[in-house]
Amino acid sequence: MIHPVCRRLRGAGLAISPSPVRLPLLLLLSTSLTFWLAAVARPAAAQSDGSPVLHRIAQTGVLRIAHRESSVPFSFVADGKPHGYAVDLCLRVADALRGALALPALKVEFVPVTPASRIAAIVDGKADLECGSTTNNRERREQVAFTIPHYIAGSRMLVKTGSGIRKLGDLRGKTVVSTAGTTSLAVVRQINGSGAMQIRVVEARDHAEAFAMVEQDKADAFVMDDVLLYGLRANSRNPASYTVTSELLTIEPYAIMLSKQDAEFKRLVDKTLVSAIYSLDTQKLYKKWFQSPIPPHGVNLDIPMSYLLRDAFKFPSDKVAD
Template identity: 50%
Template sequence: MLFSARPLKRLRSSMTTLNMAAALIVSFSALPAAQAGELEKIKAAGRITIAHRDTSIPFSYLDANKKPIGYAMDLCSKLVDAIRAQLQIPALPVDYLAVSSAARIPTIVESKASLECGSTTNTAERRKQVDFTISHFIASVRLLTPVSSNITAVDDLSGKTVVSTKGSTSITELARINTERLLKIKIMPANNHQEGFDAVAAGTAQAFAMDDVLLSGLRAQSKEPAKYAIVGKPMTVEPYAIMLPKDDEAFKKVVNQEMLRLIRSGELQALYAKWFQKPIAPNGINLEMPMSYLLRESLRYPTDKVSN
Protein backbone atom coordinates (compact mmCIF):
# COMPACT_ATOMS: atom_id res chain seq x y z
CA MET A 1 0.00 0.00 0.00
CA LEU A 2 1.29 3.45 -0.88
CA PHE A 3 1.17 6.29 1.69
CA SER A 4 1.14 10.02 0.97
CA ALA A 5 4.15 11.98 2.31
CA ARG A 6 2.01 15.05 3.06
CA PRO A 7 0.68 13.93 6.48
CA LEU A 8 4.23 13.10 7.58
CA LYS A 9 5.44 16.56 6.54
CA ARG A 10 2.56 18.15 8.44
CA LEU A 11 3.46 16.04 11.53
CA ARG A 12 7.12 17.02 11.34
CA SER A 13 6.13 20.69 10.94
CA SER A 14 3.80 20.49 13.95
CA MET A 15 6.49 18.82 16.08
CA THR A 16 9.01 21.53 15.10
CA THR A 17 6.53 24.25 16.11
CA LEU A 18 5.87 22.55 19.46
CA ASN A 19 9.59 22.19 20.14
CA MET A 20 10.18 25.89 19.40
CA ALA A 21 7.31 26.87 21.70
CA ALA A 22 8.66 24.66 24.47
CA ALA A 23 12.12 26.20 24.06
CA LEU A 24 10.65 29.69 24.33
CA ILE A 25 8.75 28.74 27.49
CA VAL A 26 11.95 27.38 29.05
CA SER A 27 13.98 30.46 28.07
CA PHE A 28 11.38 32.91 29.44
CA SER A 29 11.06 30.94 32.67
CA ALA A 30 14.83 31.26 33.10
CA LEU A 31 14.66 35.09 33.02
CA PRO A 32 14.95 36.77 36.44
CA ALA A 33 11.79 38.23 37.92
CA ALA A 34 11.45 42.00 37.74
CA GLN A 35 13.45 43.55 40.55
CA ALA A 36 11.32 44.87 43.37
CA GLY A 37 11.36 48.63 43.88
CA GLU A 38 12.59 50.25 47.09
CA LEU A 39 9.09 50.82 48.43
CA GLU A 40 8.26 47.13 47.98
CA LYS A 41 11.54 46.13 49.66
CA ILE A 42 10.85 48.38 52.65
CA LYS A 43 7.31 47.09 52.97
CA ALA A 44 8.45 43.46 52.80
CA ALA A 45 11.19 44.04 55.38
CA GLY A 46 8.91 46.04 57.68
CA ARG A 47 11.77 48.48 58.38
CA ILE A 48 14.05 50.97 56.62
CA THR A 49 17.84 51.45 56.75
CA ILE A 50 19.39 54.90 56.67
CA ALA A 51 23.10 55.32 55.88
CA HIS A 52 24.81 58.15 57.75
CA ARG A 53 28.21 59.71 58.41
CA ASP A 54 29.87 60.07 61.79
CA THR A 55 31.98 63.24 61.40
CA SER A 56 30.14 65.41 58.83
CA ILE A 57 29.19 68.24 61.17
CA PRO A 58 26.48 69.59 61.08
CA PHE A 59 24.95 67.31 58.43
CA SER A 60 25.40 63.84 59.85
CA TYR A 61 27.51 63.04 62.91
CA LEU A 62 27.38 61.38 66.32
CA ASP A 63 26.28 63.08 69.53
CA ALA A 64 27.65 62.32 72.99
CA ASN A 65 25.54 59.15 73.11
CA LYS A 66 26.81 57.97 69.69
CA LYS A 67 23.42 58.66 68.14
CA PRO A 68 23.45 60.01 64.55
CA ILE A 69 22.17 63.58 64.41
CA GLY A 70 22.38 66.58 62.10
CA TYR A 71 20.72 68.67 59.41
CA ALA A 72 20.65 65.85 56.85
CA MET A 73 19.47 63.39 59.50
CA ASP A 74 16.53 65.67 60.38
CA LEU A 75 15.63 65.91 56.69
CA CYS A 76 15.82 62.15 56.33
CA SER A 77 13.57 61.73 59.36
CA LYS A 78 10.93 63.76 57.50
CA LEU A 79 11.45 61.60 54.39
CA VAL A 80 10.95 58.43 56.44
CA ASP A 81 7.67 59.88 57.75
CA ALA A 82 6.56 60.39 54.14
CA ILE A 83 7.54 56.82 53.25
CA ARG A 84 5.59 55.52 56.27
CA ALA A 85 2.52 57.43 55.07
CA GLN A 86 2.93 56.19 51.49
CA LEU A 87 3.17 52.56 52.64
CA GLN A 88 0.51 53.06 55.32
CA ILE A 89 2.81 51.56 57.95
CA PRO A 90 2.63 53.79 61.07
CA ALA A 91 5.30 51.77 62.88
CA LEU A 92 8.26 51.57 60.52
CA PRO A 93 11.48 51.06 62.53
CA VAL A 94 14.66 52.75 61.31
CA ASP A 95 18.05 51.03 61.28
CA TYR A 96 21.13 53.25 61.07
CA LEU A 97 24.25 52.25 59.12
CA ALA A 98 27.46 54.28 59.45
CA VAL A 99 29.36 54.70 56.16
CA SER A 100 32.63 56.31 55.08
CA SER A 101 33.10 58.57 52.06
CA ALA A 102 34.40 55.62 50.07
CA ALA A 103 31.65 53.19 51.15
CA ARG A 104 28.57 55.41 50.83
CA ILE A 105 27.88 54.85 47.10
CA PRO A 106 28.38 51.04 47.21
CA THR A 107 26.04 50.96 50.21
CA ILE A 108 23.19 52.38 48.11
CA VAL A 109 24.11 50.45 44.95
CA GLU A 110 24.18 47.16 46.88
CA SER A 111 20.79 47.90 48.54
CA LYS A 112 22.24 47.96 52.05
CA ALA A 113 20.38 51.23 52.74
CA SER A 114 17.44 53.07 51.20
CA LEU A 115 18.83 56.59 51.72
CA GLU A 116 22.25 58.08 52.43
CA CYS A 117 21.94 61.10 54.67
CA GLY A 118 25.23 62.96 54.89
CA SER A 119 27.23 65.53 52.97
CA THR A 120 27.30 63.98 49.51
CA THR A 121 27.66 66.08 46.36
CA ASN A 122 25.36 65.38 43.42
CA THR A 123 27.72 64.86 40.44
CA ALA A 124 27.34 63.49 36.92
CA GLU A 125 29.85 60.72 37.65
CA ARG A 126 27.92 59.58 40.72
CA ARG A 127 24.61 59.72 38.88
CA LYS A 128 25.86 56.83 36.75
CA GLN A 129 25.34 54.64 39.83
CA VAL A 130 22.80 56.37 42.08
CA ASP A 131 20.13 59.08 42.08
CA PHE A 132 19.81 62.19 44.22
CA THR A 133 16.92 64.16 45.58
CA ILE A 134 16.63 67.97 45.59
CA SER A 135 19.74 69.75 46.90
CA HIS A 136 19.60 70.90 50.53
CA PHE A 137 22.95 72.71 50.70
CA ILE A 138 25.60 74.22 48.43
CA ALA A 139 29.22 74.12 49.55
CA SER A 140 32.59 74.82 47.93
CA VAL A 141 36.00 73.17 48.31
CA ARG A 142 38.55 75.33 50.14
CA LEU A 143 41.54 74.83 52.43
CA LEU A 144 41.91 74.62 56.20
CA THR A 145 45.40 75.58 57.36
CA PRO A 146 47.14 76.71 60.55
CA VAL A 147 47.13 80.50 60.72
CA SER A 148 50.90 80.35 61.29
CA SER A 149 51.44 78.60 57.93
CA ASN A 150 50.83 81.79 55.89
CA ILE A 151 49.07 79.65 53.27
CA THR A 152 46.34 81.71 51.62
CA ALA A 153 45.84 80.12 48.19
CA VAL A 154 46.22 76.86 46.31
CA ASP A 155 49.47 77.97 44.69
CA ASP A 156 51.02 78.27 48.16
CA LEU A 157 50.73 74.47 48.49
CA SER A 158 53.57 73.80 46.03
CA GLY A 159 55.72 70.93 47.33
CA LYS A 160 53.65 70.59 50.51
CA THR A 161 51.59 67.74 51.98
CA VAL A 162 47.83 68.22 51.74
CA VAL A 163 45.27 65.87 53.24
CA SER A 164 41.79 65.18 51.83
CA THR A 165 39.14 62.56 52.49
CA LYS A 166 39.02 59.35 50.45
CA GLY A 167 36.10 59.07 48.06
CA SER A 168 35.30 62.81 48.15
CA THR A 169 34.99 65.25 45.28
CA SER A 170 37.58 67.36 47.14
CA ILE A 171 40.41 64.85 46.74
CA THR A 172 39.54 64.45 43.05
CA GLU A 173 39.61 68.21 42.49
CA LEU A 174 42.86 68.57 44.43
CA ALA A 175 44.49 65.89 42.26
CA ARG A 176 43.29 67.65 39.09
CA ILE A 177 44.67 71.03 40.17
CA ASN A 178 47.92 69.43 41.28
CA THR A 179 48.40 67.87 37.84
CA GLU A 180 47.36 70.93 35.84
CA ARG A 181 49.50 73.42 37.78
CA LEU A 182 52.50 71.11 38.33
CA LEU A 183 52.44 71.93 42.05
CA LYS A 184 54.07 68.67 43.18
CA ILE A 185 51.71 68.42 46.13
CA LYS A 186 51.89 65.22 48.15
CA ILE A 187 48.23 64.22 48.56
CA MET A 188 47.52 62.31 51.78
CA PRO A 189 44.19 60.39 51.80
CA ALA A 190 42.25 60.40 55.08
CA ASN A 191 39.64 57.81 56.04
CA ASN A 192 37.26 60.48 57.38
CA HIS A 193 37.03 64.22 57.93
CA GLN A 194 38.19 64.14 61.55
CA GLU A 195 41.30 62.23 60.53
CA GLY A 196 42.00 64.91 57.93
CA PHE A 197 41.72 67.70 60.50
CA ASP A 198 43.88 65.77 62.96
CA ALA A 199 46.63 65.49 60.33
CA VAL A 200 46.79 69.29 60.08
CA ALA A 201 46.65 69.67 63.86
CA ALA A 202 49.54 67.21 64.25
CA GLY A 203 51.59 68.91 61.53
CA THR A 204 51.77 65.86 59.25
CA ALA A 205 49.87 67.86 56.60
CA GLN A 206 50.07 71.58 55.93
CA ALA A 207 46.48 71.91 54.70
CA PHE A 208 43.19 70.04 54.53
CA ALA A 209 41.22 70.34 51.26
CA MET A 210 37.52 69.79 51.88
CA ASP A 211 34.09 71.39 51.62
CA ASP A 212 34.13 74.72 53.46
CA VAL A 213 31.15 73.96 55.69
CA LEU A 214 32.70 70.71 56.94
CA LEU A 215 35.96 72.53 57.63
CA SER A 216 34.00 75.14 59.61
CA GLY A 217 32.42 72.43 61.74
CA LEU A 218 35.74 70.73 62.45
CA ARG A 219 37.43 74.01 63.30
CA ALA A 220 34.57 75.14 65.55
CA GLN A 221 34.66 71.98 67.65
CA SER A 222 38.47 71.91 68.00
CA LYS A 223 40.18 72.94 71.24
CA GLU A 224 41.70 76.08 69.70
CA PRO A 225 39.59 77.28 66.74
CA ALA A 226 41.57 80.52 66.44
CA LYS A 227 44.68 78.54 65.43
CA TYR A 228 43.11 77.59 62.09
CA ALA A 229 41.89 79.52 59.05
CA ILE A 230 39.77 78.55 56.05
CA VAL A 231 41.43 80.10 53.03
CA GLY A 232 41.59 80.26 49.25
CA LYS A 233 39.09 80.87 46.50
CA PRO A 234 36.36 78.23 46.06
CA MET A 235 37.70 75.42 43.87
CA THR A 236 34.26 73.97 43.12
CA VAL A 237 30.55 74.36 43.74
CA GLU A 238 29.18 71.36 45.66
CA PRO A 239 25.38 70.82 45.67
CA TYR A 240 24.69 68.43 48.56
CA ALA A 241 21.74 66.05 48.24
CA ILE A 242 20.40 62.89 49.81
CA MET A 243 21.39 59.82 47.82
CA LEU A 244 18.94 57.07 46.81
CA PRO A 245 18.79 54.02 44.48
CA LYS A 246 19.08 54.67 40.76
CA ASP A 247 16.11 54.53 38.36
CA ASP A 248 13.45 53.89 41.00
CA GLU A 249 10.91 56.49 39.93
CA ALA A 250 8.19 55.50 42.43
CA PHE A 251 10.55 55.82 45.40
CA LYS A 252 12.14 59.02 44.11
CA LYS A 253 8.72 60.59 43.60
CA VAL A 254 7.80 60.07 47.27
CA VAL A 255 11.15 61.50 48.41
CA ASN A 256 11.10 64.51 46.06
CA GLN A 257 7.49 65.39 46.89
CA GLU A 258 8.38 65.52 50.57
CA MET A 259 11.48 67.62 49.89
CA LEU A 260 9.33 70.07 47.91
CA ARG A 261 6.84 70.22 50.79
CA LEU A 262 9.64 70.92 53.30
CA ILE A 263 10.98 73.76 51.14
CA ARG A 264 7.61 75.35 50.34
CA SER A 265 6.39 75.11 53.94
CA GLY A 266 9.58 76.69 55.29
CA GLU A 267 10.43 73.63 57.39
CA LEU A 268 13.74 73.11 55.60
CA GLN A 269 14.71 76.72 56.18
CA ALA A 270 13.88 76.33 59.89
CA LEU A 271 16.04 73.21 60.09
CA TYR A 272 18.87 75.12 58.40
CA ALA A 273 18.67 77.85 61.06
CA LYS A 274 18.69 75.18 63.80
CA TRP A 275 21.91 73.57 62.59
CA PHE A 276 23.85 76.48 61.08
CA GLN A 277 22.89 79.51 63.16
CA LYS A 278 22.35 78.17 66.68
CA PRO A 279 24.44 76.20 69.20
CA ILE A 280 24.46 72.49 68.38
CA ALA A 281 25.36 69.29 70.22
CA PRO A 282 27.53 67.98 71.64
CA ASN A 283 29.61 71.03 72.60
CA GLY A 284 27.26 73.92 71.91
CA ILE A 285 29.25 75.25 68.95
CA ASN A 286 27.60 77.75 66.62
CA LEU A 287 28.74 77.74 62.99
CA GLU A 288 27.16 81.18 62.47
CA MET A 289 26.56 80.47 58.77
CA PRO A 290 23.61 82.36 57.28
CA MET A 291 22.10 80.73 54.22
CA SER A 292 24.18 81.58 51.16
CA TYR A 293 22.83 83.41 48.13
CA LEU A 294 23.36 80.31 45.98
CA LEU A 295 21.33 78.12 48.33
CA ARG A 296 18.54 80.69 48.69
CA GLU A 297 18.26 80.92 44.91
CA SER A 298 18.32 77.14 44.48
CA LEU A 299 15.43 76.80 46.95
CA ARG A 300 13.40 79.27 44.90
CA TYR A 301 13.62 76.85 41.98
CA PRO A 302 14.10 73.44 43.64
CA THR A 303 15.35 70.66 41.41
CA ASP A 304 17.38 67.45 41.52
CA LYS A 305 18.95 68.35 38.17
CA VAL A 306 22.43 69.86 38.42
CA SER A 307 24.91 70.67 35.67
CA ASN A 308 28.11 69.22 37.13
Protein backbone atom coordinates in the same frame (compact mmCIF):
# COMPACT_ATOMS: atom_id res chain seq x y z
CA MET B 1 -36.13 38.83 50.46
CA ILE B 2 -33.40 41.47 50.10
CA HIS B 3 -31.37 41.27 46.92
CA PRO B 4 -27.69 40.43 47.64
CA VAL B 5 -26.61 43.65 45.90
CA CYS B 6 -28.90 45.71 48.15
CA ARG B 7 -27.67 43.88 51.22
CA ARG B 8 -24.09 44.70 50.22
CA LEU B 9 -24.87 48.37 49.58
CA ARG B 10 -26.76 48.67 52.86
CA GLY B 11 -23.70 47.24 54.59
CA ALA B 12 -21.75 50.12 53.07
CA GLY B 13 -24.31 52.59 54.41
CA LEU B 14 -26.45 52.94 51.22
CA ALA B 15 -30.22 52.21 51.44
CA ILE B 16 -31.52 51.49 47.91
CA SER B 17 -34.78 49.75 46.95
CA PRO B 18 -34.30 46.65 44.73
CA SER B 19 -36.82 47.52 42.00
CA PRO B 20 -36.34 45.85 38.55
CA VAL B 21 -35.73 49.23 36.93
CA ARG B 22 -32.91 50.00 39.33
CA LEU B 23 -31.27 46.57 39.21
CA PRO B 24 -28.84 47.33 36.33
CA LEU B 25 -27.78 50.48 38.17
CA LEU B 26 -27.41 48.47 41.34
CA LEU B 27 -25.19 45.97 39.56
CA LEU B 28 -23.03 48.80 38.24
CA LEU B 29 -22.80 50.35 41.69
CA SER B 30 -22.02 46.95 43.17
CA THR B 31 -19.13 46.47 40.75
CA SER B 32 -17.77 49.94 41.51
CA LEU B 33 -18.15 49.30 45.22
CA THR B 34 -16.21 46.06 44.86
CA PHE B 35 -13.26 47.87 43.33
CA TRP B 36 -13.48 50.67 45.92
CA LEU B 37 -13.52 48.26 48.83
CA ALA B 38 -10.63 46.30 47.32
CA ALA B 39 -8.56 49.47 46.94
CA VAL B 40 -9.21 50.52 50.54
CA ALA B 41 -8.41 47.06 51.87
CA ARG B 42 -5.36 46.60 49.64
CA PRO B 43 -2.29 45.99 51.82
CA ALA B 44 0.61 48.45 51.82
CA ALA B 45 2.98 45.85 50.37
CA ALA B 46 0.75 45.43 47.30
CA GLN B 47 0.59 49.19 46.76
CA SER B 48 4.39 49.29 46.44
CA ASP B 49 4.77 46.46 43.91
CA GLY B 50 6.17 48.87 41.30
CA SER B 51 9.00 49.93 43.60
CA PRO B 52 11.59 47.44 44.88
CA VAL B 53 12.57 49.79 47.73
CA LEU B 54 9.01 50.56 48.82
CA HIS B 55 8.08 46.88 48.55
CA ARG B 56 10.95 45.86 50.82
CA ILE B 57 10.13 48.64 53.32
CA ALA B 58 6.47 47.59 53.35
CA GLN B 59 7.44 43.95 53.91
CA THR B 60 10.03 44.59 56.65
CA GLY B 61 8.69 47.77 58.26
CA VAL B 62 12.23 49.21 58.23
CA LEU B 63 13.78 52.20 56.43
CA ARG B 64 17.60 52.01 56.26
CA ILE B 65 19.38 55.36 56.44
CA ALA B 66 23.11 55.57 55.74
CA HIS B 67 24.81 58.22 57.87
CA ARG B 68 28.28 59.64 58.40
CA GLU B 69 30.29 59.89 61.61
CA SER B 70 31.98 63.30 61.29
CA SER B 71 30.20 65.40 58.64
CA VAL B 72 29.15 68.19 61.01
CA PRO B 73 26.46 69.56 60.83
CA PHE B 74 24.95 67.31 58.14
CA SER B 75 25.45 63.82 59.51
CA PHE B 76 27.54 62.92 62.54
CA VAL B 77 27.52 60.88 65.72
CA ALA B 78 27.09 62.47 69.15
CA ASP B 79 26.17 60.64 72.33
CA GLY B 80 26.25 57.42 70.32
CA LYS B 81 23.43 58.52 67.96
CA PRO B 82 23.31 59.99 64.43
CA HIS B 83 22.40 63.67 64.28
CA GLY B 84 22.40 66.44 61.70
CA TYR B 85 20.64 68.51 59.08
CA ALA B 86 20.63 65.76 56.43
CA VAL B 87 19.61 63.15 59.00
CA ASP B 88 16.62 65.28 60.02
CA LEU B 89 15.57 65.63 56.37
CA CYS B 90 15.73 61.86 55.94
CA LEU B 91 13.58 61.44 59.04
CA ARG B 92 10.98 63.62 57.26
CA VAL B 93 11.02 61.01 54.50
CA ALA B 94 10.46 58.31 57.11
CA ASP B 95 7.39 60.21 58.34
CA ALA B 96 6.07 60.42 54.76
CA LEU B 97 6.55 56.67 54.33
CA ARG B 98 4.59 55.94 57.50
CA GLY B 99 1.60 57.64 55.89
CA ALA B 100 2.09 56.47 52.29
CA LEU B 101 2.51 52.81 53.28
CA ALA B 102 0.11 52.88 56.24
CA LEU B 103 2.97 51.82 58.52
CA PRO B 104 2.72 53.95 61.69
CA ALA B 105 5.24 51.65 63.39
CA LEU B 106 7.87 52.02 60.62
CA LYS B 107 11.34 51.79 62.15
CA VAL B 108 14.54 53.53 61.07
CA GLU B 109 17.76 51.53 60.93
CA PHE B 110 20.94 53.61 60.75
CA VAL B 111 23.82 52.29 58.64
CA PRO B 112 27.24 53.93 59.18
CA VAL B 113 29.20 54.69 55.99
CA THR B 114 32.39 56.49 55.02
CA PRO B 115 32.97 58.71 51.96
CA ALA B 116 34.58 55.70 50.28
CA SER B 117 31.75 53.25 51.06
CA ARG B 118 28.63 55.44 50.76
CA ILE B 119 27.92 54.89 47.03
CA ALA B 120 28.34 51.11 47.32
CA ALA B 121 25.91 51.11 50.26
CA ILE B 122 23.18 52.44 47.96
CA VAL B 123 24.15 50.46 44.84
CA ASP B 124 24.33 47.18 46.79
CA GLY B 125 21.03 47.83 48.58
CA LYS B 126 22.53 48.04 52.07
CA ALA B 127 20.80 51.39 52.61
CA ASP B 128 17.74 53.07 51.10
CA LEU B 129 18.94 56.67 51.58
CA GLU B 130 22.39 58.16 52.16
CA CYS B 131 22.01 61.21 54.36
CA GLY B 132 25.25 63.14 54.62
CA SER B 133 27.28 65.68 52.67
CA THR B 134 27.40 64.05 49.25
CA THR B 135 27.80 66.12 46.09
CA ASN B 136 25.49 65.46 43.15
CA ASN B 137 27.69 65.22 40.05
CA ARG B 138 27.69 63.52 36.66
CA GLU B 139 30.14 60.76 37.60
CA ARG B 140 28.10 59.65 40.61
CA ARG B 141 24.81 59.82 38.71
CA GLU B 142 26.07 56.97 36.55
CA GLN B 143 25.63 54.73 39.61
CA VAL B 144 23.03 56.38 41.86
CA ALA B 145 20.25 58.97 41.84
CA PHE B 146 19.95 62.20 43.85
CA THR B 147 16.99 64.12 45.14
CA ILE B 148 16.91 67.94 45.23
CA PRO B 149 19.93 69.72 46.82
CA HIS B 150 19.61 70.67 50.47
CA TYR B 151 22.90 72.64 50.62
CA ILE B 152 25.38 74.24 48.24
CA ALA B 153 28.97 74.27 49.50
CA GLY B 154 32.30 75.40 48.10
CA SER B 155 35.62 73.57 48.31
CA ARG B 156 38.37 75.47 50.19
CA MET B 157 41.45 74.83 52.34
CA LEU B 158 41.82 74.59 56.10
CA VAL B 159 45.30 75.47 57.35
CA LYS B 160 46.97 76.48 60.58
CA THR B 161 46.54 80.22 61.05
CA GLY B 162 50.26 80.83 61.30
CA SER B 163 51.20 78.71 58.28
CA GLY B 164 51.17 81.56 55.75
CA ILE B 165 49.11 79.44 53.34
CA ARG B 166 46.24 81.45 51.86
CA LYS B 167 45.97 80.44 48.19
CA LEU B 168 46.71 77.52 45.86
CA GLY B 169 50.11 78.88 44.89
CA ASP B 170 51.22 78.61 48.52
CA LEU B 171 50.87 74.81 48.39
CA ARG B 172 54.01 74.30 46.31
CA GLY B 173 56.07 71.54 47.92
CA LYS B 174 53.52 71.09 50.73
CA THR B 175 51.59 68.06 52.00
CA VAL B 176 47.87 68.27 51.31
CA VAL B 177 45.30 65.89 52.75
CA SER B 178 41.74 65.22 51.65
CA THR B 179 39.21 62.50 52.36
CA ALA B 180 39.07 59.33 50.26
CA GLY B 181 36.12 59.11 47.89
CA THR B 182 35.41 62.87 47.78
CA THR B 183 35.29 65.38 44.94
CA SER B 184 37.77 67.53 46.89
CA LEU B 185 40.40 64.80 46.67
CA ALA B 186 39.87 64.67 42.91
CA VAL B 187 40.38 68.45 42.74
CA VAL B 188 43.68 68.23 44.65
CA ARG B 189 44.93 65.51 42.32
CA GLN B 190 43.90 67.55 39.30
CA ILE B 191 45.79 70.59 40.63
CA ASN B 192 48.84 68.41 41.16
CA GLY B 193 48.40 66.59 37.84
CA SER B 194 51.38 68.05 36.00
CA GLY B 195 53.68 67.64 39.00
CA ALA B 196 54.82 71.24 38.73
CA MET B 197 53.49 72.09 42.18
CA GLN B 198 55.29 69.12 43.76
CA ILE B 199 52.41 68.62 46.19
CA ARG B 200 52.37 65.47 48.28
CA VAL B 201 48.75 64.26 48.28
CA VAL B 202 47.57 62.14 51.23
CA GLU B 203 44.21 60.34 51.62
CA ALA B 204 42.39 60.19 54.95
CA ARG B 205 39.68 57.68 55.85
CA ASP B 206 37.27 60.38 57.02
CA HIS B 207 37.10 64.11 57.74
CA ALA B 208 38.08 63.75 61.38
CA GLU B 209 41.27 61.91 60.44
CA ALA B 210 42.14 64.54 57.82
CA PHE B 211 41.67 67.37 60.31
CA ALA B 212 43.82 65.52 62.85
CA MET B 213 46.66 65.37 60.31
CA VAL B 214 46.69 69.18 60.07
CA GLU B 215 46.35 69.43 63.84
CA GLN B 216 49.39 67.15 64.30
CA ASP B 217 51.44 68.83 61.53
CA LYS B 218 51.32 65.71 59.36
CA ALA B 219 49.71 67.80 56.61
CA ASP B 220 49.93 71.50 55.76
CA ALA B 221 46.42 71.87 54.36
CA PHE B 222 43.12 70.01 54.35
CA VAL B 223 41.08 70.57 51.18
CA MET B 224 37.36 69.93 51.67
CA ASP B 225 33.94 71.57 51.40
CA ASP B 226 33.96 74.80 53.41
CA VAL B 227 30.97 74.05 55.63
CA LEU B 228 32.58 70.82 56.83
CA LEU B 229 35.85 72.66 57.51
CA TYR B 230 33.98 75.31 59.53
CA GLY B 231 32.29 72.56 61.53
CA LEU B 232 35.54 70.78 62.31
CA ARG B 233 37.26 74.03 63.24
CA ALA B 234 34.39 75.13 65.50
CA ASN B 235 34.53 71.86 67.43
CA SER B 236 38.32 71.79 67.79
CA ARG B 237 40.17 72.57 71.02
CA ASN B 238 41.34 75.96 69.77
CA PRO B 239 39.35 77.21 66.74
CA ALA B 240 41.48 80.37 66.41
CA SER B 241 44.47 78.16 65.53
CA TYR B 242 42.90 77.29 62.17
CA THR B 243 41.88 79.32 59.13
CA VAL B 244 39.57 78.42 56.26
CA THR B 245 40.96 80.18 53.20
CA SER B 246 38.78 82.45 51.09
CA GLU B 247 39.81 81.11 47.66
CA LEU B 248 36.95 79.02 46.24
CA LEU B 249 38.03 75.88 44.35
CA THR B 250 34.68 74.27 43.41
CA ILE B 251 30.88 74.50 43.90
CA GLU B 252 29.31 71.45 45.57
CA PRO B 253 25.52 70.85 45.57
CA TYR B 254 24.74 68.38 48.38
CA ALA B 255 21.78 66.02 48.03
CA ILE B 256 20.41 62.83 49.54
CA MET B 257 21.53 59.80 47.53
CA LEU B 258 19.24 56.90 46.61
CA SER B 259 18.84 54.04 44.14
CA LYS B 260 18.98 54.81 40.44
CA GLN B 261 16.77 51.79 39.74
CA ASP B 262 13.65 52.96 41.59
CA ALA B 263 11.86 55.95 40.04
CA GLU B 264 8.74 55.50 42.20
CA PHE B 265 10.69 55.70 45.45
CA LYS B 266 12.55 58.75 44.15
CA ARG B 267 9.26 60.49 43.32
CA LEU B 268 8.10 60.03 46.92
CA VAL B 269 11.39 61.37 48.30
CA ASP B 270 11.39 64.34 45.88
CA LYS B 271 7.79 65.20 46.76
CA THR B 272 8.53 65.03 50.49
CA LEU B 273 11.54 67.34 50.28
CA VAL B 274 9.83 69.85 47.98
CA SER B 275 6.92 69.95 50.43
CA ALA B 276 9.38 70.53 53.31
CA ILE B 277 10.85 73.52 51.46
CA TYR B 278 7.49 75.11 50.60
CA SER B 279 6.23 74.60 54.17
CA LEU B 280 9.48 76.27 55.39
CA ASP B 281 10.32 73.16 57.42
CA THR B 282 13.71 72.88 55.67
CA GLN B 283 14.49 76.53 56.39
CA LYS B 284 13.71 75.93 60.08
CA LEU B 285 16.06 72.94 60.08
CA TYR B 286 18.74 75.13 58.47
CA LYS B 287 18.48 77.61 61.37
CA LYS B 288 18.60 74.72 63.84
CA TRP B 289 21.85 73.29 62.45
CA PHE B 290 23.69 76.30 60.99
CA GLN B 291 22.60 79.23 63.15
CA SER B 292 22.01 77.72 66.59
CA PRO B 293 24.15 75.83 69.14
CA ILE B 294 24.53 72.20 68.09
CA PRO B 295 25.98 69.05 69.69
CA PRO B 296 28.38 67.80 70.79
CA HIS B 297 29.80 71.05 72.26
CA GLY B 298 26.94 73.51 71.82
CA VAL B 299 28.84 75.48 69.17
CA ASN B 300 26.96 77.84 66.83
CA LEU B 301 28.46 77.63 63.31
CA ASP B 302 26.67 80.91 62.47
CA ILE B 303 26.58 80.29 58.71
CA PRO B 304 23.81 82.31 57.00
CA MET B 305 22.01 80.71 54.07
CA SER B 306 23.84 81.54 50.82
CA TYR B 307 22.11 83.27 47.93
CA LEU B 308 22.77 80.14 45.85
CA LEU B 309 20.77 77.97 48.24
CA ARG B 310 18.00 80.55 48.65
CA ASP B 311 17.59 80.70 44.87
CA ALA B 312 17.66 76.89 44.62
CA PHE B 313 14.83 76.67 47.17
CA LYS B 314 12.64 78.96 45.06
CA PHE B 315 12.50 76.38 42.27
CA PRO B 316 13.51 73.00 43.77
CA SER B 317 14.95 70.58 41.20
CA ASP B 318 17.30 67.62 41.10
CA LYS B 319 18.99 69.11 38.01
CA VAL B 320 22.39 70.62 38.84
CA ALA B 321 25.16 72.21 36.81
CA ASP B 322 28.14 69.87 36.51
